[in-house]
Amino acid sequence: MERCPPFLSLKLPVTYVVRMAEQHPSDLDAIFHPRSIAIVGASANPNTPGYDYVQSLKTFGYGGKIYPVNPKGGEILGMRVYESLQAIDADVDLVISCVPSKFVLELIEDSAARGVKAVQMFTGRFSETGKPDAIDLEQRLIDKAREAGVRIIGPNCMGLLYPEMGLSFRTDMSQKSGPIGFISQSGNLLFELTHFSDARGLRFSKAVSYGNGIDLNESDFLEYLATDSATKTIGAYIEGVRDGRRFLQALSQAAKAKPVVVLKGGRTSAGERTAASHTAALAGAQKVWEAAVAQAGALSAQTVEDLTDLLIGLAYMKPGSGRRLAMVGAGGGRSVLTADLCEELGLSVPPLPDDVEEKIAEKTPDLAGWVTNPVDQSILAGSGLGGARVLEWLDASPGIDLLLANVGEPWAFGRPNAEALIDRVTDRFIEVAAATKKPFAVVLAPSDYPDAERWRMTSEAREKLVAAGLAVFTSVERAVRTLARLAEYRS
Amino acid sequence: MERCPPFLSLKLPVTYVVRMAEQHPSDLDAIFHPRSIAIVGASANPNTPGYDYVQSLKTFGYGGKIYPVNPKGGEILGMRVYESLQAIDADVDLVISCVPSKFVLELIEDSAARGVKAVQMFTGRFSETGKPDAIDLEQRLIDKAREAGVRIIGPNCMGLLYPEMGLSFRTDMSQKSGPIGFISQSGNLLFELTHFSDARGLRFSKAVSYGNGIDLNESDFLEYLATDSATKTIGAYIEGVRDGRRFLQALSQAAKAKPVVVLKGGRTSAGERTAASHTAALAGAQKVWEAAVAQAGALSAQTVEDLTDLLIGLAYMKPGSGRRLAMVGAGGGRSVLTADLCEELGLSVPPLPDDVEEKIAEKTPDLAGWVTNPVDQSILAGSGLGGARVLEWLDASPGIDLLLANVGEPWAFGRPNAEALIDRVTDRFIEVAAATKKPFAVVLAPSDYPDAERWRMTSEAREKLVAAGLAVFTSVERAVRTLARLAEYRS
Incomplete structure (x- = not known):
């Protein structure tokens, strides 16, 4: 087995030469849209891939013809099992192979005879075993397929x-x-x-x-x-x-x-x-x-x-290359740590822009000059000013490029009206997302609770956010890392 | 406000001078074990901290006396509300303050008069607001407390x-x-x-x-x-x-x-x-x-x-400073990526030690020389050799220092006997954990499924693992990062 990675033979920097691909994308388009599929090595045993493939096509509502194939014949999930590819008296576009590797050369021949476009080979135990005879068989497989004009997906693949x-x-x-x-x-x-x-x-x-x-x-x-x-x-x-x-x-x-x-x-x-x-x-x-x-x-x-x-x-998320981030919805410690992580990853967390400061001073004079960015949710508590409102002001401000909003569901759980609180904040974030032209990340932790009610509330909130097309991250850390990488990529 | 971080006044390297603490730890021991607690600013409104504190002590089964205090009197959760600290005709060890900051100086005086050891102050709006009068009040608060001999936890704390x-x-x-x-x-x-x-x-x-x-x-x-x-x-x-x-x-x-x-x-x-x-x-x-x-x-x-x-x-996890890691239970791609991440973080992922290779060759000759470390679960599938058995061999081998085991619950979900499969693998990991002297990390993803059955199976598996004292991580990445940091720390 050649140990030198072929990739290393590249001389960089490369001047990309546009050339014709060896086949038209339309070849693959036909393979992705087969009118009929034969599963060779299909099985009635639910603990086998030969069953999984048949059942999957049924479950997913595949609209073409499905032909299970197994020399033993019989039925699988109410479908006739053909004893061989030859026994199918119709065209077969795609073959899925679950047979042992010793049968694959014959399978390629049979497939070519049936006019099959491609064979998808779950069948493994080729070069990945490191064994000389298996490596040799893989070579004979590709030679045979090329000779027969049959394309191969795999082998050793799903x-x-x-x-x-x-x-x-x-x-x-x-x-x-x-x-x-x-x-x-x-x-x-x-x-x-x-x-x-x-x-x-x-x-x-x-x-x-x-x-x-x-x-x-x-x-x-x-x-x-x-x-x-x-x-x-x-x-x-x-x-x-x-x-x-x-x-x-x-x-x-x-x-x-x-x-x-x-x-x-x-x-x-x-x-x-x-x-x-x-x-x-x-x-x-x-x-x-x-x-x-x-x-x-x-x-x-x-x-x-x-x-x-x-x-x-x-x-x-909307694309955007600016790096000035604002966050709402987290408590004090989390806000401090978010500011740290942002700056360490090349984003900036500026103080609240003047236009936002002014709006806060107008609405809640008490908090003016105390609330900063990230906006500590616990400072807002009881003030009559909600995080989502501040988020809208931040969205409208030319001083901010990136929006990060934390649902803060743990804080809601302990309240008598937890579900209404979570509903309200997700609805408001969805409103902001619909209007914003800035990259906007939402944080909602995994619905990872032994308590069924908490699990349900979190799962439903996530479903609603995702259905509305929002980008939901499982932690502030992961949201910040993503915003930082994408700001770099977009610039 | 002084802007120079006091921490910077340290001259490093420091020769640590052992000196007496300003108070004995036994002072804090008494504060952590109050025989009675007064919640000043207690409230019957369930959406206030003054209610939360009272309810929490009840819910958690605090065994000492609880005295809600509010000038309005009345009842909270069936308990008499005292109009003032003075109105309580018994000793009070700990005061929890939920009153606005303008009342805190008086509260300290009242507390001292009652023989209170410490005042825990939820009350905020002191120096954290950045406002001169609030900073001044905080200074008067600490002066007053020192003068009165009352300790303070906080302010602005839970x-x-x-x-x-x-x-x-x-x-x-x-x-x-x-x-x-x-x-x-x-x-x-x-x-x-x-x-x-x-x-x-x-x-x-x-x-x-x-x-x-x-x-x-x-x-x-x-x-x-x-x-x-x-x-x-x-x-x-x-x-x-x-x-x-x-x-x-x-x-x-x-x-x-x-x-x-x-x-x-x-x-x-x-x-x-x-x-x-x-x-x-x-x-x-x-x-x-x-x-x-x-x-x-x-x-x-x-x-x-x-x-x-x-x-x-x-x-x-058991302590251990070795860096040779072995992993079982993941599929192919995940195994490759784990090996990469380990090496990038300073761990080594050696090939299977000879003693383990020999056991594999004896049990499943077909897999000898193909299975490597990390042990790709999909190679073992159907071989009669389980991942947990290989894990036991790896535990017994002197060539491996760190064990990482993946539950692989997604793979089980699609099987008719999913629950039995997950039960079996968690039981086996618990057996290995009971016997091993090596750091052992288990990976089980968050029970983060909209499907209630999957959520339940994952939650129950986690509960069992944690009850048995295993270290459970939510992803392979996080487990590897932790093993790497702790190997460095222990060495």
Whole structure:
């Protein structure tokens, strides 16, 4: 196994040469819109991927034909199981393979004979095992596919997720469509994103887990999402690239069209070793990588948390390059710490602009000269002046570029009218969001309470904020980090 | 107002001079164990602090006498309201003041006349307003208290939280006792800690919000918690210190007795300006501060998230200074990213030690040489070898110092037997935790689901893990950051 990361063969700085992609995006468009799908290695055992794929297509409401295939025949979820691809007396556009790796060469032949456009291979145990015979089999697989004119997604992947089309690989992925396109070498990571952040609006136009990426790879999918009108922002989890020059070209083109955030796995020697056993990717040197991603006009993320927050910020906040932040809704300690973190990350937290000071002095003379920015909610308490009103004044002020608002739900919980308080503040933040032209981040902590009522109130508040298109962050820290990164990116 | 932070007057490096504290810790012990409490400014209106204090003492089961005081008389929660302190015909140990600031001088006189040991002042609007007359009043307040021999907690504070004694300032603070002592210049911050992290075991032996700290201050409380046997770990949120030399001495003494984590507010000019309006603290220069905290043997935290995670790690993980980490339970992408983050933060993620490799080869020959560290859960799937078994082998191996285990609950949700799967993995992690002598961190994401069943399963799993004394982190990233910081601290 060649150990030199192919990415390192890049000479930087690169002059990007615009050239024709090896296939038209329309090839991928057909693959994302199959009229019929055969699941080869389908199973009636609910604890198998061969069942998951069949059930997912049903659950997600896929509108084309579904053909489960298994030599044993029988039925799965009320559908006839075909004994072979040949036994299907109709066209098959996409094959999903759940068979053991020893059957894949034959499967490619059978697929070609049926006119199949692409085979999505959940089937693994290829080069990622590090074993010579498995590496050899992978090579024969790609040779066979090229010879037969069949495209491959994977192997060792979960494949396509396209809620609007009814395509999914597990029933418990989110069925909600959203503005984010995603490409991932890891199926599990895509799966985690749905589970942990769907409630925050991290929802996909189209996504793909492409595993070892021996044929269709990161560049193909990037090129496709760059021109996909339903995709407003692109995220990527990449362990290694097959062709560094082509990738940078695709990344640069995509980043010209819409924001792109890339999370790189295999940045260190331990990560690289792990990546080799995961998708057989050869990871690139981190500094070169980061420089290249920045030069292409994309954003680098370091963790899944960063990636999630940046995508949500890009998808749901107005763009803006100013750095003067104002915050409302937090108590004293939190306000002090927020000011610290902002300044440490390159934002500024100026004193209240004069126009806002004047409005406060008019409404509550008592607080004039005491209230500062961040606006300490506990100082406002009982004054008759609410945080949301101050937020509106801050929005109207030319002295402020960025708005950060904290729901402050813990404080409401202890009050007799908790639900009304939380409702009121979320409604007011939604009003501000509808009017503002500035980047606006809202903080609402996870609905992470053993108490069912608190969980319900927090969950419903989040649902309302997200449905109204607001960018919701789980902590002040994460909101500030995102605002700081995006201010840098937009400038 | 003097603008030069008194902290800067310190000459570093400091030779710590052991000297007698100005009062014996036993003074504070009496204040933490009042036999009777009068709430002056008590109110029957549930939306006031004067009600909260009375209700909190009842709810928390405070065993001493409670005397609500208000010139209007009447009843609150079935208790007689006294028209004045003088009207109480019994000893009063502690007074909680909710009256406007113009009444505080008289209150001190009345308290002294009643033999009160300390007055805890929720009452605010002193030097934190920045107004000359308020600053002057604060000075007269401390002069009066010293003259009268009455100690002050605050002003502008929430005061004591001591669940075992039944002391609290809001009913919705956690009633569960724990191993962590906490001192905070911000009441809201203490409040947030309970709300956001009680479920993770961030529970207090004794805590205090001390606001402006004009009499009893950070050094007094640190000295007290250092010798408090119920306190195993100390956390502090500090905006400014009154006497830098005494503080460093107290911090150093405390850190010799037990781990101390300090979060500093007012690190930047914007934070300092905000701190002035919050507790009138004059913040110290950050570099000097950090050096001094490190020299005293304590840990610095930068955010509330850091502070929370460090306290949980210190309270619930075994100590250990080795840096070789092993992880089980995550999928491929997550494993790669974890290895990266570990190495970037100074931990090492070695390949599986030979003794573990041998056990894997014996049990599942197919996986030998493919499975690496971190142990990719998706490779183990269907092999008959579970992640918890590998974790036990890693625990037994001399080649590994730190254990990190991911519950992986999203993967379980989609399975028909989700609850049994999550139960099984948490039980197995609890078994490993009971046996291990190594630092062991568990990752379970927030129970942050709009779906009630998922919320319930996650909440119950967390409750079980925390009840068994495990250190639970909300993300792999946060667990790794904590393990890295604590490995550095312990070495």
